[in-house]
Amino acid sequence: MTKTVRRICQIIFLAFFLVLILITAYPFEHNLATDFFVQLSPLVALGASIASRTLIWEAISFSLIIIVLSIILGRVFCGWICPLGTTLDISDVLFFQNRRKKASNSPRKIKYYILSGLFMTALFSTQAIYLLDPMCLFTRTVVLAFIAPVQMMLKWLNELGTAWSSGTFEPTIWLGTKISSFLGMRPFISNTQVYFRSSLIVFAIFATIIGLNSISRRFWCRNLCPLGALLGLFSLSPILKRKVGIKCNECSRCTTDCKMDAIPKTPRLTQATECIVCFDCVEICPQNTVSFGIRLKSERHKETALDISRRHVLQGAGIGLAFAALVKVDPARKLAINGEMPIKLSSDTLIRPPGSVAEDKFIARCVRCGMCMKACPTNGLQPAFHEAGIEGFWTPILMPRIGYCQEDCNICGSICPTNAIEPFGTAEKKHIFIGTACIDRSKCIAWYADKKCLVCDEHCSYKAIYWKVVDGNNRPFVNEKKCVGCGICEAKCPIQPSAAIRVFSYGDKRHMTRDEQKTWSEN
Amino acid sequence: MENKYSRREFLRRAGIVGASTCGFLLAGDELLDILEEAKAARQPTLSIASKGSPEHLVKKAIDGLGGIRKFVKKGSKVLIKPNLAWIRTPETAANTNPQVLAGIIKLCKAAGASSITVFDHSCDNGPAAFKASGAAKVASDLGVQLISGHSRSLYKKINIPKGKILKSDECAKLILDADCFINVPIAKVHGGAGITASLKNMMGTNWNRQAWHQNGLDQCIADYSTAVKPDLIILDAVRILLTRGPKGPGETKDVGQVIASTDPVAIDAYAATLLGKEPSSIGHITAAAAHGLGQINLKKVTIKKV
Numbered sequence: 001m002t003k004t005v006r007r008i009c010q011i012i013f014l015a016f017f018l019v020l021i022l023i024t025a026y027p028f029e030h031n032l033a034t035d036f037f038v039q040l041s042p043l044v045a046l047g048a049s050i051a052s053r054t055l056i057w058e059a060i061s062f063s064l065i066i067i068v069l070s071i072i073l074g075r076v077f078c079g080w081i082c083p084l085g086t087t088l089d090i091s092d093v094l095f096f097q098n099r100r101k102k103a104s105n106s107p108r109k110i111k112y113y114i115l116s117g118l119f120m121t122a123l124f125s126t127q128a129i130y131l132l133d134p135m136c137l138f139t140r141t142v143v144l145a146f147i148a149p150v151q152m153m154l155k156w157l158n159e160l161g162t163a164w165s166s167g168t169f170e171p172t173i174w175l176g177t178k179i180s181s182f183l184g185m186r187p188f189i190s191n192t193q194v195y196f197r198s199s200l201i202v203f204a205i206f207a208t209i210i211g212l213n214s215i216s217r218r219f220w221c222r223n224l225c226p227l228g229a230l231l232g233l234f235s236l237s238p239i240l241k242r243k244v245g246i247k248c249n250e251c252s253r254c255t256t257d258c259k260m261d262a263i264p265k266t267p268r269l270t271q272a273t274e275c276i277v278c279f280d281c282v283e284i285c286p287q288n289t290v291s292f293g294i295r296l297k298s299e300r301h302k303e304t305a306l307d308i309s310r311r312h313v314l315q316g317a318g319i320g321l322a323f324a325a326l327v328k329v330d331p332a333r334k335l336a337i338n339g340e341m342p343i344k345l346s347s348d349t350l351i352r353p354p355g356s357v358a359e360d361k362f363i364a365r366c367v368r369c370g371m372c373m374k375a376c377p378t379n380g381l382q383p384a385f386h387e388a389g390i391e392g393f394w395t396p397i398l399m400p401r402i403g404y405c406q407e408d409c410n411i412c413g414s415i416c417p418t419n420a421i422e423p424f425g426t427a428e429k430k431h432i433f434i435g436t437a438c439i440d441r442s443k444c445i446a447w448y449a450d451k452k453c454l455v456c457d458e459h460c461s462y463k464a465i466y467w468k469v470v471d472g473n474n475r476p477f478v479n480e481k482k483c484v485g486c487g488i489c490e491a492k493c494p495i496q497p498s499a500a501i502r503v504f505s506y507g508d509k510r511h512m513t514r515d516e517q518k519t520w521s522e523n
Numbered sequence: 524m525e526n527k528y529s530r531r532e533f534l535r536r537a538g539i540v541g542a543s544t545c546g547f548l549l550a551g552d553e554l555l556d557i558l559e560e561a562k563a564a565r566q567p568t569l570s571i572a573s574k575g576s577p578e579h580l581v582k583k584a585i586d587g588l589g590g591i592r593k594f595v596k597k598g599s600k601v602l603i604k605p606n607l608a609w610i611r612t613p614e615t616a617a618n619t620n621p622q623v624l625a626g627i628i629k630l631c632k633a634a635g636a637s638s639i640t641v642f643d644h645s646c647d648n649g650p651a652a653f654k655a656s657g658a659a660k661v662a663s664d665l666g667v668q669l670i671s672g673h674s675r676s677l678y679k680k681i682n683i684p685k686g687k688i689l690k691s692d693e694c695a696k697l698i699l700d701a702d703c704f705i706n707v708p709i710a711k712v713h714g715g716a717g718i719t720a721s722l723k724n725m726m727g728t729n730w731n732r733q734a735w736h737q738n739g740l741d742q743c744i745a746d747y748s749t750a751v752k753p754d755l756i757i758l759d760a761v762r763i764l765l766t767r768g769p770k771g772p773g774e775t776k777d778v779g780q781v782i783a784s785t786d787p788v789a790i791d792a793y794a795a796t797l798l799g800k801e802p803s804s805i806g807h808i809t810a811a812a813a814h815g816l817g818q819i820n821l822k823k824v825t826i827k828k829v
Contacts, residue, residue, distance in 0.1 A: 406648060452736070455715065458715055460770070496733075
């Protein structure tokens with residue numbers, strides 16, 4: 001009974017999680033906190049806050065719910081809420097049921113060592129939480145590795161459908177309108193195909209996590225998940241405890257069946273830091289003697305205390321320190337703090353979304369959840385590969401050739417869970433400088449081939465392109481004072497494959513405060 | 524009695540009558556066409572309506588051409604192609620006035636059109652442009668379909684036999700399938716093309732616009748118009764954009780006119796004068812006139828002011 005309730009609860013949270021990601025789409029009129037799940041993770045809140053030396057209250061306040069919940073009820077988040085945990089449970093039923101091995105001694109302490117390493121990197125202001133925090137990891141997987149390929153498949157279906165009916169019936173439009181009218185929102189599956197870089201890598205990581213289930217159930221949650229470790233620390237002695245009655249004949253069904261390996265040695269004991277309160281042991285007990293109840297003190301506390309090795313924790317921290325040091329000797333770094341102004345120049349195509357904080361803080365705050373990339377209406381926000389150095393892997397960059405920064409859109413700022421992209425207004429965009437356009441006269445057909453073009457001028461929303469008659473023809477120029485680097489000119493330039501007008505990151509004003517940016521643009 | 528005609532005279536007259544009868548029988552269709560053209564010549568080429576609300580102007584302008592029923596027959600499929608290229612509000616005069624659009628839709632409905640579809644391949648994000656321009660509201664209020672052309676599957680390849688540069692292109696299927704295709708441009712200046720009105724608005728019905736710029740914009744616009752022709756053109760000059768076209772925001776002017784025509788060249792030439800330009804200085808208008816698509820010389824155009 002309780003197990004059924006738990007399962008329903010899990011499904012609801014997973015669905016809620018997916019819906020929140022899907023409705024993070026342009027135009028963002030509902031103003032729902034779609035970054036809710038990422039903000040629920042205390043690991044994200046603490047890690048990003050420590051790494052960037054800023055208290056990110058938005059994220060902290062949400063994650064407090066989970067911390068309080070863990071102190072009272074134990075790791076219920078893992079058992080009842082976590083969408084990745086639910087996915088692992090589902091995949092277990094689907095793929096691994098008959099191949100399940102007997103519960104083995106799990107190397108479950110690893111996750112604490114990982115956690116200590118992650119905190120160490122954060123202390124040295126490097127963001128590594130993104131790699132392993134389940135909320136970031138799973139959000140990113142859905143955004144980068146599921147939405148785009150699912151859409152691609154829908155597109156194939158659509159083409160099949162059109163070829164078959166040879167009419168104007170559009171299954172994707174049809175499906176999108178149906179779902180959106182159901183939700184009362186605009187189609188989140190747009191008919192325009194989206195593309196993301198490194199989708200395959202993201203998928204491979206996710207597939208590995210699923211595949212580890214073949215070793216033991218919830219292998220990831222048991223042994224690797226750093227968020228699980230953190231929540232375990234909060235639930236050293238929760239108020240809600242597992243009770244085993246006197247009828248227990250030590251048949252050990254619960255020990256073998258526990259998906260978290262939280263019932264060690266004898267069925268009468270429970271490792272509170274590992275128990276995810278799934279109620280499986282309550283259901284399965286042949287004697288019906290297992291229950292969960294409120295108890296303030298546990299006489300068995302000592303036997304089940306967290307037995308992590310101090311040496312390994314230090315080793316984990318050492319690896320974290322090495323990680324932090326190694327990514328900070330990336331050559332991109334040296335250029336970044338060259339001179340007095342902390343201007344990043346790791347790559348001239350490193351164009352950050354508007355509202356992004358200064359580069360160092362940005363890298364420390366961004367948890368690479370991918371929500372901004374999901375929300376970007378033009379698909380221009382892409383995970384960085386090498387542009388921001390190793391440290392900035394998967395952080396969002398604007399690639400104007402794929403999509404530009406749309407004038408009336410401010411979603412990326414509104415939904416960033418850690419405020420790496422600070423919220424901004426659409427009117428404010430006139431003085432948020434993210435780069436500068438530059439015309440390559442040897443490629444521009446209005447310059448070298450005397451053709452009538454000026455598509456860049458036609459599309460520019462900020463009046464930053466002007467033209468003058470040179471040698472009897474209209475030729476485009478860029479007014480660098482007005483160009484904010486939105487990239488619409490590069491996106492629409494008819495020259496193939498790379499545009500004759502390109503946006504580079506020079507001229508961005510991220511090292512200035514918002515007020516300074518405004519004053520700069522008005523002068 | 525003396526013969527009224529001499530034999531020679533009789534043969535001559537009989538020959539004329541016979542030949543003309545045969546000629547009429549053989550070339551009757553063409554003669555009828557000539558008669559029709561002569562009749563059409565008395566019809567105005569441009570019907571310019573001024574003074575009144577935009578919806579009223581639309582009705583007056585079309586009535587000046589002989590009424591909507593001349594173009595929209597009962598049960599015909601109507602496709603309306605306004606200029607909804609940009610995410611801009613109606614005040615900026617970057618998109619077709621929503622009230623002009625509403626006026627046309629209402630007239631088509633009154634004429635008994637079986638289906639009315641509004642289509643545009645916007646430069647900006649389609650749905651967002653539709654919303655900002657006010658067209659989305661008009662369409663939902665009047666219950667007509669509004670389709671954004673951002674999917675290649677909506678297009679079909681066409682041949683352009685008369686094209687000088689463009690030999691083929693991809694045109695929206697909806698336009699090719701429609702019984703009546705109404706082009707509803709707005710008059711604006713245009714950085715690249717000089718002005719944008721009817722001929723340039725046709726660019727929003729094809730798939731690959733970038734190729735036109737690369738291959739010679741003016742000629743491509745004219746070439747395309749030889750193959751895809753609107754049945755009726757309603758030019759929105761209620762408020763026109765004088766600078767920073769086509770996207771704006773720029774200087775606007777309230778002209779308060781709506782112009783109806785079937786001649787894309789004449790209507791564009793008139794739009795050019797409204798925008799303070801010489802029609803012959805606009806490359807795509809002269810190229811279209813050279814294709815024989817219409818009359819560029821406004822002095823030779825019958826203008827009816829209503």
